[in-house]
Amino acid sequence: MQFYRNNPSMEGKDPVKVIREALAKTLVFYYPFAGRLKEGPNRKLMVECAGQGILFTEADADVTLEQLVDALPPPSHWFEELLFDVPGSRGILNCPLLLVQVTRLKFGGFIFAIRFNHTMSDAQGVVQFLTTLGEMASGASAPFIPPVWERHVFNASDPPRVTCSHPEYDEVPDTKGTMIPLHEMVHRSFFFGPSEISAIRKLVPPDLSHGSSTFEILSAFLWKYRTIAVQPEANEEMRLMCAVNARGKHNLVEVPAGYYGNGFVVPAAVAAAGELSRNPLSYALKLVRKAKENVTEEYIRSVASLMVIRGRPHITVVNTFVVSDLRHARFQEVDFGWGKAVYTAVASGVVEGTPGFISFYNPFTNKKGENGVMIPFCLPAPAMEKFVEELDGMLKGKSRENKSQLITSSL
Missing domain, CATH: 3.30.559.10 (Chloramphenicol acetyltransferase-like domain)
Structure with missing residues (x-):
């Protein structure tokens, strides 16, 4: 919108x-x-x-x-x-x-x-x-x-060959009943401005912080504390998937100008819930960065081949958290004659047909004029309460009044 x-x-x-x-x-x-x-x-x-x-x-x-x-x-x-x-x-x-x-x-x-x-x-x-x-x-x-x-630019090899590991498509049964109907979830949006991002960066060593993007650090942070909030058993595998543009700065695949189809993959970082929860944030951050670094042209062709061989499988949904960064998509630049949009974002924190594990990073300017990212989030009520508690506890540099402002909208 x-x-x-x-x-x-x-x-x-x-x-x-x-x-x-x-x-x-x-x-x-x-x-x-x-x-x-x-x-x-x-x-x-x-x-x-x-x-x-x-x-x-x-x-x-x-x-x-x-x-x-x-x-x-x-x-x-x-x-x-x-x-x-x-x-x-x-x-x-x-x-x-x-x-x-x-x-x-x-x-x-x-x-x-x-x-x-x-x-x-x-x-x-x-x-x-x-x-x-x-x-x-x-x-x-x-x-x-x-x-x-030009959809053929992302065709599988002939014959198709899966040459990389793809944990994002592992078949994981929901034996513990973790998939909760969407209408039983709590939906909230969280604003992360300059002070929040700075506080999160201080949780990792300076050299790792300086070499990591805001998207990487924020995704690792949310993955770790979302895991703590949902309280899985220590040995359960948790996945963080991030949408990576195959047409990005590295020109992973030669895509012609004007191509308007899909051109992204969703590599997964995987960790045991206990390890993810106990270890410092740098542990999750390194896993997120490694998952993104794994995206090469060979990886993209391997995904295409997997689609053919396995008949278009769905991504793993059990214990999965997916993040997609829309801050640089330039929706706000679209001008119908009235100027640029003053606000733009997805209409909700969930995607039709998914169990509520996807969060979009939307550009947002708060009342103070601070530019940041607004992130819709979806969790069961007890987990959402725990998640908010963990966020308030980690962002220690903020006053009690400012802490309460982190939660900007709820339903």
Whole structure:
């Protein structure tokens, strides 16, 4: 969801009309989004391009953007009103691939919301689509970067060969009943600003801290204290999976400009719960860094081969925590003519069809003007209480009042 302020220079222009017309033009170039997913031989997914179209909803809300600011971090009970769940549209196969809603706000401004089928694109691919949408809304007749399909760049080898270890796809039965229904979970969002990140960095040796990204340190921190909170048996394997972009700075796979499909893998760091809980944070951090470092071109080809050989297996879900960093996806840069979004984030802390173990790192600016990361989190009620207690205990440099502000939203 992307929130836009009123722009006096756009006086008299209706964002609903502008975006709807721009969508029609954009889909000429991104025509697969107007189709439907089918399954072919061996469950191979393919798009039937028969021009069925996407879903578009327009709405009006009798509130201002300013009234919504305090309730922006997910979960928010009104999010479902900003992206109407059209009956029959939730499926993966034979369903619309995009659901868009534009909601006009009181005194100007609007909210743009989109639900997309992740089988088609990852965050980078969707941002490319939305960037083109913004270009069309501003009068362009063609995308600045023409889209290309080119899914074959991530094909498995022929014949397929699994040459790397992939614990992210281990088959682990839920013998202890750890998979709790989503509606029985507690959802909260946590803000980590400069002071929180600094406090976490002080928990690891300086040389390791300086050589680690904020994403790595924060992920290791959350993995460790999430494990402590859920209180598994000491010998249980715990997994931390992080989405790694195969199109990143290392150019792991030669991907053509304009490619808008999926281009990421989810390597797993694995540790026994007892070791993860007892050891210092540097233990978890080294495991996270090693998992990311394992991602090479060979690793990516090995994942593709595993998909073919094992028939598209699901990632391991038992005792798993998945993190995905959206801070650099540039959703907030999308401009439909009203300027950049003032806030953008996933609508909830969970993904449809998962048991609530995925957290997204969203860019966020708090009331003090501090830039940081907002992270939706989902845990059973007792574990969430323990998790908050552990976080408050570790971030010792903060006053009691500031500690309570770490929890920014709850449901």
